[in-house]
Amino acid sequence: MPLPAKAFQRWLSGVAPDTSTADICRVSGVKRTTLAQQMVRGKVAETTVVSISRAYNINPVAALATFDTYSGLASSSLPPTEKELVSQIATVDLLRAVIVRTAPEGSTGPGQPGLSPTPHATSVKNWVDAIDDGELRHRVSAATGVAPQNYSAQLTANRLAPELAVATSRAAGVGLASGLVATGLVTETEAGWPPGARQAALDRLSDGDLTALAGERLQAMGRTLRRQEQDQEQTERIWENLV
Structure with a gap:
């Protein structure tokens, strides 16, 4: 869910006070038109916060945690399994x-x-x-x-x-x-x-577990490719009938 524009403005004023929007967009790589559209809609994308955070050497996870939607990130410290x-x-x-x-x-x-x-x-x-x-x-x-x-x-x-x-x-x-x-x-x-x-x-994966996992991934990839090929064939048949 995009972040409320007002909350974003408060966050941004703390991150880059007295800095113009043009300068913020320039250093972060966020397009001015994109940010302007998000502000008009009242909803700012999480990717915008991440890009600006990186530009100002702020951890993006910590930045997101300052917004109510993602406040739980601040107290989550479980390592990946x-x-x-x-x-x-x-x-x-x-x-x-x-x-x-x-x-x-x-x-x-x-x-x-x-x-x-x-x-x-x-x-x-x-x-x-x-x-x-x-x-x-x-x-x-x-x-x-x-x-x-x-x-x-x-x-x-x-x-x-x-x-x-x-x-x-x-x-x-x-x-x-x-x-x-x-x-x-x-x-x-x-x-x-x-x-x-x-x-x-x-x-840490054993040879057996590694090989089994690689095999499962290949099977899944094969199923996806077959579906794509079938969809492509169906599309081509439709176009042939339309011509």
């Missing part, structure tokens, strides 16, 4: 790890690249799956009023509104900022995740 950390590792990195572990010694070359940054192509759905006890979606729907089908549609599109991401974290009993990492609104560091936590979680 192992499953959450693994969920934020891209499929290509899992496959690379499988190759490194199973290849003959010396055949993979000296050293391996680090993990891809968050978020990745299925980070949101993977994160929700990682913390879901089977009833999570129902609890989130009951707490927020968002219909399960609408919630699932966001997951399929690999996105989740920031407020809904926090509500999901709360319903699952995990760190409230974790969902903001999965959606890409904030970084691991900004959310307080320990340095190298994802890599450490990957290293």
Whole structure:
């Protein structure tokens, strides 16, 4: 849910007092027209707060916590679980790890690249799956009023509104900022995740668990690609009939 413009103005006056809107937009990269439109509507996007926070060396999570909607972030200090950390590792990195572990010694070359940054192509759905006890979606729907089908549609599109991401974290009993990492609104560091936590979680996976997880990801990717191919074929048939 976008933040109230009046609350944003109060926050901004404390962050950059006596600074013009033009200067704020220039240093933060936020377009003046975008900010002006948000202020006119009375609703400022969370991404705007994050961009301005970074420009003024303020932790975005701490900045969001000053708004009533996200006040719970200030008291949330739970570290990410192992499953959450693994969920934020891209499929290509899992496959690379499988190759490194199973290849003959010396055949993979000296050293391996680090993990891809968050978020990745299925980070949101993977994160929700990682913390879901089977009833999570129902609890989130009951707490927020968002219909399960609408919630699932966001997951399929690999996105989740920031407020809904926090509500999901709360319903699952995990760190409230974790969902903001999965959606890409904030970084691991900004959310307080320990340095190298994802890599450490990957290293702790047994060869069997790593291979099984990589296989599950590939199967899911295959299903998605097949659906896309079928949709494309259907679209082409429709166009052929229209011509």
